[in-house]
Amino acid sequence: MDELEVKTLPALDWHGIWPGYVSHDEEGLYFPQDLPTGIRLAVQQAECSEPVMARQKRWEAGNIHYPSLIREGDRYRLWYCCFADPEDPWVQAGHVPGKVPGLWCYAESDDGFHWERPELGRVEYAGSKDNNILFVCDQVGSSYGYMNVMRDPNGSDEERYKAIGITAKFEVDGQPASRAEVMELRAKREAAGDAGEIGANITSQVVVTAGVSADGYSWTHLPEPIMAPPFLLDTQNILTYDADSGKYVIYLRSGRERRRAVSRYEADTFRGPWDNHLMVLTAEPDDPPDWDIYAPGYCRHPHGQHLMFFSPYRRASDLVDVYLATSHDGQLWYRPERKPIIPVSERYGSLYPTPELVELDQDHWGVLTLACPHPHNRSSDHPHEYIWATWKRDRLVAWEADDWAEFALSEQLCAGQQLKLNFKTLLPGAFVEVEIVDGSLPNRTGATLVPALEGFSFADCDRMSGDELAAVVSWRGKSDLSALKGRKIHLRFRMARAQLFAVTL
Structure with a gap:
């Protein structure tokens, strides 16, 4: 046999x-x-590590933010957003435009715990290109750059890596307009106390933007959005390729009647069209009434099942922790138990997991997590940190x-x-x-x-x-x-x- x-x-x-x-x-x-x-x-519940990465470089002085991680062989690859200090003279001179001075950066590690910021020589900052900056986030119309990177097993060599973000498309009186034009027009209307005479109508729609890369370093930003959902989008959307169905899948932060949720779309090609919309994860009758579902945190289990390390925003406490949902097809989801799998602590009030469950060593798995030392709606000068939420192998449930x-x-x-x-x-x-x-x-x-x-x-x-x-x-x-x-x-x-x-x- x-x-x-x-x-x-x-x-x-x-x-x-x-x-x-x-x-x-x-x-x-x-x-x-x-x-x-x-x-x-x-x-x-996960064991949480000490911080493995925090702001360190001059261009990270404002803070580090959403990361996206892929393990390739023995190398861990990390793409992340950081913010420069708005008072930095380089920013003040206009070299990092945008509402928030965001930069999209790259780091790598041999073990997931000790990270190097390679000098890529791509973007000048403070008169030098000896840094790990890939591009200025404003180039893709967002303060965060791209928020999810995938290595596409189905893609061409030229587009082996794909990433998605969001931006707003504006129109003034039915005609396309730039963000800068709209901001200038709004400033004029506010200064004039205008009730509508300057620009009869300003409309906007948040769309999904995308980039492609052969190596994860050099990115081509697609000139047109790949998707324009009929609802208000937010950050931390997830792109993946489902080998079982042969479809590209996007999990989006959506909602209904002012309550956040997670929606799923699929397409035959990365550029769309995207269809088969399903709202797949939302607050349920057994959940507290103040819950919103924030980051989807989608990934595949090493044995093939679908997982979501999702972050519910608990509005009454203003805290964001992480729960687990599981699925056999990516469409129908279950909650094994209604308790957090990565709980908040005295040290951290908001947790946002990267969409990847990786092997850290032969006996341990981990999810890299953005850990913020403050509740969701509270500003703080304390540094954001990346930590590992870890479990012994196969011990999620x-x-x-x-x-x-x-x-x-x-x-x-x-x-x-x-x-x-x-x-x-x-x-x-x-x-x-x-x-x-x-x-x-x-x-x-x-x-x-x-x-x-x-x-x-x-x-x-x-x-x-x-x-x-x-x-x-x-x-x-x-x-x-x-x-x-x-x-x-x-x-x-x-x-x-x-x-x-x-x-x-």
Whole structure:
């Protein structure tokens, strides 16, 4: 038989858990079969690192802001916006135009914790090009530059990297106008106390802008927007390519009736047209009534599922923390548990994750996060910082037993190697044990459980305890599953005061 692929099933939602069955005996009495009992979904809050990057250079004196990160091989690549000090003489001389003196910059790292700002020689600042500035943000009509970078596996070599931002398109009396022209006109109207005689009508629409690059350093700004959504846009929108559907996908900050939400569009090509609009994430009836959904924080799970590390803005407290949503198709989203996966702290009042879950080392994953030391609407001179929110591998969510749990997994194809568990027991005496059943659950012909395969029962299983990322399951000391290669099987679990994060088979 051809070699079968070993697969990992992470605990993210109830998919993968067999929902059970009920049969009745000859007397019509109720007989439950493998009904899951005693488990719940438990989001695992991140461990947060010390700051790995903060403002350092003269052109960053105003602060660093939204980052976008990609890991390529052993190199971490970071594109980020920073603000110069408006009082800097170089800014005062008009070299960094715009409402806010924004610059789009680049950094890289071998480990994600120690960052270098390479001297790129592209943009002059204070009489020197020895800096890591890629371009002045005003060139793309935004104070933030581009807010999301993707490496496109489907793109041409010349457009391997793609980025998106936002800008406003203006019209005066139905004719296109620049931001500067509109600002000048508004200033004249305000000075004159004008009620409409100067410029009968000023309109604006926020659109999605884009740039392309062969290497991530030299960017071509597309002259026309790639999208003009029918709602008010904001920052931190996400562009991706969905290899499953063969579509480009954009997750946008949208809204309805003054409440922020996340919308999804898709297109056959990067430049559009974009269609199939869905509002995919919004405040739900179980959420507090003051919630808005801010940054989408979309990325793919290393095992393929869709994730959103999204930031709800909690208006009553003026705080922004990070929650987790999961999906199997990028359209229908679930919340494993309604608690933050990256919580605010005394040190940080607003958190905005980059849209990428990356491997930091063999045993840890991380999401680089913009951490602001103030609530959302409070100004502060304190520096913004980039921190890592980290988890042990595959430990975003657990199937957790507070006391005692019994459940079975939906049928899986056995690759014929070993069964490995990523698990943790929580108290002395706690354990996990497994038995293997063939793929014929449930028993539809009678009121008896489908028995375990010979030699793979709970009675045979060597109980497991501790804290392990890839513990090999054994039955009376034997772990070889080669005799089951290519067979569809079910795994039955018993757990006492334990967490199960992932199953590899």
